[in-house]
Amino acid sequence: xxxxxxxxxxxxxxxxxxxxxxxxxxxxxxxxxxxxxxxxxxxxxxxxxxxxxxxxxxxxxxxxxxxxxxxxxxxxxxxxxxxxxxxxxxxxxxxxxxxxxxxxxxxxxxxxxxxxxxxxxxxxxxxxxxxxxxxxxxxxxxxxxxxxxxxxxxxxxxxxxxxxxxxxxxxxxxxxxxxxxxxx
Numbered sequence: 001x002x003x004x005x006x007x008x009x010x011x012x013x014x015x016x017x018x019x020x021x022x023x024x025x026x027x028x029x030x031x032x033x034x035x036x037x038x039x040x041x042x043x044x045x046x047x048x049x050x051x052x053x054x055x056x057x058x059x060x061x062x063x064x065x066x067x068x069x070x071x072x073x074x075x076x077x078x079x080x081x082x083x084x085x086x087x088x089x090x091x092x093x094x095x096x097x098x099x100x101x102x103x104x105x106x107x108x109x110x111x112x113x114x115x116x117x118x119x120x121x122x123x124x125x126x127x128x129x130x131x132x133x134x135x136x137x138x139x140x141x142x143x144x145x146x147x148x149x150x151x152x153x154x155x156x157x158x159x160x161x162x163x164x165x166x167x168x169x170x171x172x173x174x175x176x177x178x179x180x181x182x183x184x
Contacts, residue, residue, distance in 0.1 A: 028108050028109070029080055032118050042100045085108075086106055087105045100118065
C-alpha cells in the first residue's frame with residue numbers, strides 16, 4: 001500500500017470515528033434515590049443509606065407511558081427517557097411510609113438530566129408531609145446510578161466507534177508489516 005493511500009485510509013477512519021461520537025444520542029434522564037430516613041425529617045442526612053429494590057413509577061400525564069423501575073444497590077434509579085413531562089412516584093414496601101414528597105412532576109429536555117428526585121421512607125408511620133412536588137430545572141448527571149432503562153442505540157454507537165478505531169489500527173498495522181512486492 002502506498003504511503004499516501006495509508007494516510008487517506010487513516011483519515012477516513014478518524015473522520016468516521018469522530019462522526020460516531022458526534023452522532024451519539026444524548027441521554028435524557030431522571031435521577032433520584034430512595035433512602036431510609038432514620039430521623040424522619042424528610043432529608044437525606046449523613047449515615048442514612050439508599051434502599052435496594054424499591055418500586056418507583058415513571059409516567060406521562062396522559063398515562064401513555066407508564067413504567068416501573070426498581071432502585072439499584074445504592075438506592076438510586078435513573079431511567080433514560082425521551083423529552084417530555086413525567087410524574088415520578090414511589091411505592092414503598094408494605095409497612096413503610098414516605099417522609100418526603102410521594103411524587104414529583106418534572107419536565108425533561110432532550111439531552112439533560114433532572115436530578116434530586118429523592119424519596120425518604122421509614123418503617124411504620126411517618127409524620128405528615130407534602131404529597132407532591134414539582135421540579136423542572138435540569139441538573140448534572142451523577143456518576144453512579146441504579147437501574148436504568150436500556151438505551152440500546154447508545155450501546156450500538158459505542159460498539160461501532162470501538163470497532164472503527166480497532167479495525168483501522170489493525171488495518172494500518174497489517175499493511176505496514178506486509179511484505180513489499182517489487183515489480184520489475
